[in-house]
Amino acid sequence: MHKPYFRKAPRMTTLLVLFLVLAASVFLLEATRFYAEKPHAALMRDAAGRAEACYAALKDARIKAGYPIDPLDDPNQTGMVGQEFTEITTSLGNLEAKRSTANPNCAAMIADYLVQAGVESGDTVCLNLSGSFPSLNIASLCALDAIGARAIAIHSIGASSYGANLPNFAYLDMERVLLSKKLITNHSRWYSLGGSRDLGVDMLDPELARAIGRRAEAAGILPISCETSEESLLAREDIYLKESGGIDNVSCFINVGGNVFAFFGGDDLIDAPNGLIRKPFRNMEHRGLIPWFLDQDVPVIHLLEMKSLLPSAGIPFDPVPMQKAGEGDVYYELRYRTPLVLLLAAAGLTAAVFFLKKARGSAP
Numbered sequence: 001m002h003k004p005y006f007r008k009a010p011r012m013t014t015l016l017v018l019f020l021v022l023a024a025s026v027f028l029l030e031a032t033r034f035y036a037e038k039p040h041a042a043l044m045r046d047a048a049g050r051a052e053a054c055y056a057a058l059k060d061a062r063i064k065a066g067y068p069i070d071p072l073d074d075p076n077q078t079g080m081v082g083q084e085f086t087e088i089t090t091s092l093g094n095l096e097a098k099r100s101t102a103n104p105n106c107a108a109m110i111a112d113y114l115v116q117a118g119v120e121s122g123d124t125v126c127l128n129l130s131g132s133f134p135s136l137n138i139a140s141l142c143a144l145d146a147i148g149a150r151a152i153a154i155h156s157i158g159a160s161s162y163g164a165n166l167p168n169f170a171y172l173d174m175e176r177v178l179l180s181k182k183l184i185t186n187h188s189r190w191y192s193l194g195g196s197r198d199l200g201v202d203m204l205d206p207e208l209a210r211a212i213g214r215r216a217e218a219a220g221i222l223p224i225s226c227e228t229s230e231e232s233l234l235a236r237e238d239i240y241l242k243e244s245g246g247i248d249n250v251s252c253f254i255n256v257g258g259n260v261f262a263f264f265g266g267d268d269l270i271d272a273p274n275g276l277i278r279k280p281f282r283n284m285e286h287r288g289l290i291p292w293f294l295d296q297d298v299p300v301i302h303l304l305e306m307k308s309l310l311p312s313a314g315i316p317f318d319p320v321p322m323q324k325a326g327e328g329d330v331y332y333e334l335r336y337r338t339p340l341v342l343l344l345a346a347a348g349l350t351a352a353v354f355f356l357k358k359a360r361g362s363a364p
Contacts, residue, residue, distance in 0.1 A: 093160030121148030130257030131159030158194030
């Protein structure tokens with residue numbers, strides 16, 4: 001009457017032994033993981049070194065332009081932190097986030113994302129840049145320069161608090177400095193006013209933003225001037241398509257900051273994942289540049305929520321003192337010991353074959 005139980009017992013014992021072997025193998029693999037430099041760490045350090053040189057040059061240029069550095073707002077004296085409010089400020093910004101992005105190793109993080117996205121020398125990458133995060137804009141350009149990729153970059157002048165909101169030293173002025181010193185190759189080729197409806201209407205002095213735009217046009221930067229934000233969105237999409245020769249030629253899209261065109265004002269701006277996004281995410285509203293690229297199988301690098309993004313990439317949030325280029329966990333990854341993986345796989349397979357044969361042999 002109890003024979004079925006005894007018939008199953010050897011098989012249950014076999015399964016239990018195999019489970020224990022598997023659990024022990026997994027524990028051993030996890031316990032022996034180690035940190036090693038990423039295969040493209042040299043490229044990442046190249047990008048960070050470029051960013052560090054850019055920030056140093058901009059610090060000098062800022063002081064010469066008559067904007068001293070506030071030691072309370074910018075304790076690391078990077079020179080990349082703007083003022084709380086100016087005539088071209090569009091919205092509130094997070095001071096700690098702005099300080100954190102002045103870390104040159106952010107360029108290494110972006111280079112890492114680009115490599116993961118499959119971007120190589122000669123590839124085309126589209127960028128939607130914001131005056132709110134000038135350090136990240138420059139870090140993105142430096143990462144592309146290090147790889148040898150080509151940027152199709154559009155920039156909006158308006159900036160949130162502590163961004164590139166110095167009227168006589170706005171973000172496009174920063175790019176001019178870096179180009180004159182041959183510190184960057186890629187740069188913005190189009191601009192818009194930014195702010196509400198992309199017309200600068202929420203700035204204290206929209207005319208001042210237009211004056212910045214005229215300086216940009218004198219340097220060869222083309223304006224995006226539309227009556228509605230819908231037209232501005234379509235104008236951006238049209239630029240990306242025409243300049244790349246078609247969406248199939250775009251290897252990646254980088255969005256910096258909370259520009260309205262990222263999700264065209266939708267709730268996704270808050271809920272969207274940060275960092276490298278490969279596929280449309282759950283409940284994504286299909287409006288704005290990020291969904292537009294994702295829906296066409298173009299990977300996206302979304303850079304906005306610094307408090308969570310930077311630590312997850314191995315970069316400290318709001319550090320004092322500031323890291324130097326080439327330092328930090330961002331250049332390292334956890335790896336398994338390959339010989340041990342092969343040994344445990346072979347041992348597990350041998351054990352499985354042995355116990356299965358034994359179980360079959362013991363069956364009546």
